[in-house]
Amino acid sequence: MKIHRLEENQFMEAIQLSEYAFQYTVNKEQIAGQIETMKKHHLVYGINENDRLAAKFHFLPLEVYSGDRKLKMGGLAGVATYPEYRRQGYVNELLRFILVKMYSEGYALSMLHPFSVPFYRKYGWELFSNRLTITLSKGDLVRKKQAAGKIKRYTKDSHPQEIEHIYNQYAKQHPGMLVRSTSWWLQSVYDTKHAAVFYDTRNNPLGYLLYRIGEHKMTVSEFVPLTPEARIGLWNYICQHDSMVDSVSITAHEREPLFHILPEPRVPAKLTPYFMARIIHAEAFLKQYPFNWSSGPKEIALHLKDTILDGNQKSFVIKKDNIETQSGDMEGISLSINELTAILLGYKTPVELFDAGLVSGSQQTVQDFQDLLPDYTPFFYDFF
Numbered sequence: 001m002k003i004h005r006l007e008e009n010q011f012m013e014a015i016q017l018s019e020y021a022f023q024y025t026v027n028k029e030q031i032a033g034q035i036e037t038m039k040k041h042h043l044v045y046g047i048n049e050n051d052r053l054a055a056k057f058h059f060l061p062l063e064v065y066s067g068d069r070k071l072k073m074g075g076l077a078g079v080a081t082y083p084e085y086r087r088q089g090y091v092n093e094l095l096r097f098i099l100v101k102m103y104s105e106g107y108a109l110s111m112l113h114p115f116s117v118p119f120y121r122k123y124g125w126e127l128f129s130n131r132l133t134i135t136l137s138k139g140d141l142v143r144k145k146q147a148a149g150k151i152k153r154y155t156k157d158s159h160p161q162e163i164e165h166i167y168n169q170y171a172k173q174h175p176g177m178l179v180r181s182t183s184w185w186l187q188s189v190y191d192t193k194h195a196a197v198f199y200d201t202r203n204n205p206l207g208y209l210l211y212r213i214g215e216h217k218m219t220v221s222e223f224v225p226l227t228p229e230a231r232i233g234l235w236n237y238i239c240q241h242d243s244m245v246d247s248v249s250i251t252a253h254e255r256e257p258l259f260h261i262l263p264e265p266r267v268p269a270k271l272t273p274y275f276m277a278r279i280i281h282a283e284a285f286l287k288q289y290p291f292n293w294s295s296g297p298k299e300i301a302l303h304l305k306d307t308i309l310d311g312n313q314k315s316f317v318i319k320k321d322n323i324e325t326q327s328g329d330m331e332g333i334s335l336s337i338n339e340l341t342a343i344l345l346g347y348k349t350p351v352e353l354f355d356a357g358l359v360s361g362s363q364q365t366v367q368d369f370q371d372l373l374p375d376y377t378p379f380f381y382d383f384f
Contacts, residue, residue: 003047006045037188055094075110124309125277128345129275129378138246142239162205166224167208196237216246223251223258225258278341282304300318304335306337315330317330332361334361346375
């Protein structure tokens, strides 16, 4: 079973397989743009059967934020097989191939949007972020006391650098958010969206919206305020559309304070687990992780299970100055790469996973581990 990287003249085969597997059609006018995106952002790998593409996936070499750090992240997308070649181990081979490749090339994380959470959990990916979407009626659009500042509208054609600056500051607060290049903004973020930026009285950009309007509905796909005044300014801008729309939906971080300060907070809300992540090189990830040594134990042992990447299947002793690998004799915490990913990205706490029966060890050791962790809340706005 030979895995090969597709050349540009084979990209159309990959598009056709995606169309069949995911049941959509790429318009002729969109094909050139999709191929251009693949050339810039994707490495496509596949398996042929009788000189025909049987299975493939798209690999996106990207970066994500972890505080001020930028970590190498391998994004996976478009994993697909024609039905006549399914259940022959093709996808299994492709996923194992790319995991080993990422490990050898020093990737910190991998991320994907799952068609099935249980399927990807078998390979070590785990849920790491949620999205909260609220739906408002016209009557909910009640303006608050005007924030000092102004709003400017933009489109893809007038994309301002201020939006990128705001996004980067916001992303550093939420581990896992994508590092976006300008080309990524223009090709993968805007689509048909409008943009609105809030500026304070000194003309400092402090927040933005990405949204679209149609059929008397406003859909806010990104709500990103950096300050309380920006939050109010953006909310008032949304309310200014009350004569144009019958409803507004807003997708944002589940702890976004706007949802608490609505005139009537009891509105329809949907919390959805969204993206999955996987730590690729556990030892390297642990060595760069900002553990909080101001309180808690002087060291802690993690007995890690990873059924795909043997290099992660070790016992790690975490100390303030270094990470050591030892035999599994030391008392500590036993967990899989899935649980380690959820914990270190801040999606679940060690105590929560202990209570769920997914982490084992003494209750005190689990609490000690939790005391070492920063107060992280991960988030992810993008899709690939």
